[in-house]
Amino acid sequence: MTEAGWMAQRDDAVPEDVERLLATVPEWFGRPESNAEYIDDARTMETWTVRDDSGRVVGVTLVSHHFPQTSEIHFTVVDRSVHGGGVGTAMVEAITEDVRARGVKLLEVKTLGPSKEDPNYARTRHFYEKMGFLPLEETDLWGADTPCLILVKPVANTAPGE
Numbered sequence: 001m002t003e004a005g006w007m008a009q010r011d012d013a014v015p016e017d018v019e020r021l022l023a024t025v026p027e028w029f030g031r032p033e034s035n036a037e038y039i040d041d042a043r044t045m046e047t048w049t050v051r052d053d054s055g056r057v058v059g060v061t062l063v064s065h066h067f068p069q070t071s072e073i074h075f076t077v078v079d080r081s082v083h084g085g086g087v088g089t090a091m092v093e094a095i096t097e098d099v100r101a102r103g104v105k106l107l108e109v110k111t112l113g114p115s116k117e118d119p120n121y122a123r124t125r126h127f128y129e130k131m132g133f134l135p136l137e138e139t140d141l142w143g144a145d146t147p148c149l150i151l152v153k154p155v156a157n158t159a160p161g162e
């Protein structure tokens with residue numbers, strides 16, 4: 001449970017909730033074809049949610065585990081009505097603890113890079129950096145018009161060679 005009182009947990013697949021939450025944040029997720037992919041991903045990928053007192057999902061994060069040492073936050077969205085209220089923090093903190101317990105060393109996330117002027121994604125990058133992610137590299141993985149910033153968060157202290 002975070003200071004704000006939100007608790008994140010592993011959950012069942014919640015594709016309908018992802019669809020509902022995506023519709024609250026069109027400035028970030030305005031491409032129907034990408035949204036359809038995220039909704040589809042939500043049927044199969046490891047899912048973490050925050051639910052409100054009535055059990056309604058207000059935040060969803062999908063996680064993939066690439067290698068024993070590295071996991072990735074594949075997708076995250078919080079209902080606009082509770083932005084800034086600690087829901088995203090609760091999910092990142094819970095996932096960080098979970099991957100640390102699995103022996104993971106680095107948690108990765110990708111988002112729109114700073115070379116594309118976008119005040120909304122500037123806030124998203126601020127959120128990840130506040131959560132301990134470090135900008136690693138901006139790449140053209142998503143095409144020249146959509147700079148992809150890779151961020152990583154060390155989740156374990158490692159000795160040399162470990």
Ligand SMILES: CC(C)(COP(=O)(O)OP(=O)(O)OC[C@H]1O[C@@H](n2cnc3c(N)ncnc32)[C@H](O)[C@@H]1OP(=O)(O)O)[C@@H](O)C(=O)NCCC(=O)NCCS
Pocket residue numbers: 025028076077078079082083084085086087088089090110111112123124126127130
């Ligand atoms: C980014 C996001 C997941 C953060 O979750 P959240 O619950 O709003 O964030 P929290 O309340 O836990 O953390 C607050 C911090 O995040 C920052 N933040 C980032 N985006 C924000 C937003 N849209 N609204 C409010 N705060 C936001 C705040 O500035 C704050 O830091 P500060 O106290 O230094 O100002 C959420 O706002 C969201 O879903 N945004 C739209 C979709 C998105 O960006 N998804 C990720 C795409 S890669």
